[in-house]
C-alpha cells in the first residue's frame with residue numbers, strides 16, 4: 001500500500017482508548033505508509049481519573065498500554081507507549097482541588113515513579129513530563145520544575161528518554177542542563193511540539209512544512225510528530241494521523257533523504273535505543 005522504503009515514526013500522538021477510534025487512527029497511519037508510533041498517554045483527567053496517589057495513575061497507564069498493543073498489530077512496525085504525568089495537571093490540582101503547589105508536586109512525582117516502573121519492568125520506552133506552556137505563579141512554576149527534574153532522575157535511573165511538554169521555545173539549554181545534572185544525557189530529553197530548531201534537547205518537530213524544512217536543512221538530530229488528539233483546550237489545529245507519512249513522502253521528493261533517515265532511523269536509535277529497521281517487517 002506504500003511506496004515508502006523507510007521506517008516512518010510519529011514520535012508523539014495519542015490514541016483514544018475508549019472506543020475503536022484509537023486503533024482506526026493507527027490503521028490510517030499504516031495505510032499511508034507509517035510504520036512506528038510512540039503513543040503518549042492522554043492527560044489523566046481526559047480519562048476520568050482524578051488521582052489522590054501515585055498508584056491512581058496505573059489505570060491511565062494500563063488503558064494506554066492496551067490500546068498501544070492493539071495499534072501495534074495494525075502496523076508493519078511497532079507502537080510503543082510513553083507514560084507520564086501531563087504538566088497541566090498541576091493547575092487542576094492547585095486551582096480546582098485545593099492542593100498546595102508542594103502537595104501537587106509530590107503527587108505528580110509519585111505518578112512519574114509509577115510510570116518509571118513500566119519502563120523498568122514493562123512495555124513503556126520513555127517518560128513524559130514537562131511544565132505548563134501558559135503563565136503560572138512562581139510557586140507553581142517551581143513545583144513544575146521540580147516534577148520535571150524528578151522525571152530526569154527517574155529517566156536516568158531506568159535508562160530512558162524523557163519527552164517534555166513545555167512553553168514554546170527554541171532554547172531550552174537550561175532544562176537540558178538539569179537533565180545532565182541528573183545523569184540523563186541531554187539528547188535523551190525530547191521537546192514535543194517543537195519548532196525546526198532547538199538548543200538543548202532533541203526537537204520533536206510538528207509536521208508542518210516550514211518547520212520540517214528548517215530541521216531538514218540543519219545537521220541536528222530531530223524527530224517528527226503530529227500530536228494527534230491532544231487536549232481540546234490546546235490552541236492550534238489537530239493534525240491527522242496520516243500527516244507524518246505524507247510529510248516524509250514530501251521530504252523525499254524535495255531531496256531530503258538524509259534528513260528522513262535522521263528523523264526515522266538515527267535519532268530514534270540515539271534517543272530511545274529503538275531500532276526502527278529491525279522492528280519493521282513489511283508484508
Ligand SMILES: [Zn+2]
Pocket residue numbers: 012013014040227229230231
Ligand atoms: Zn500530546
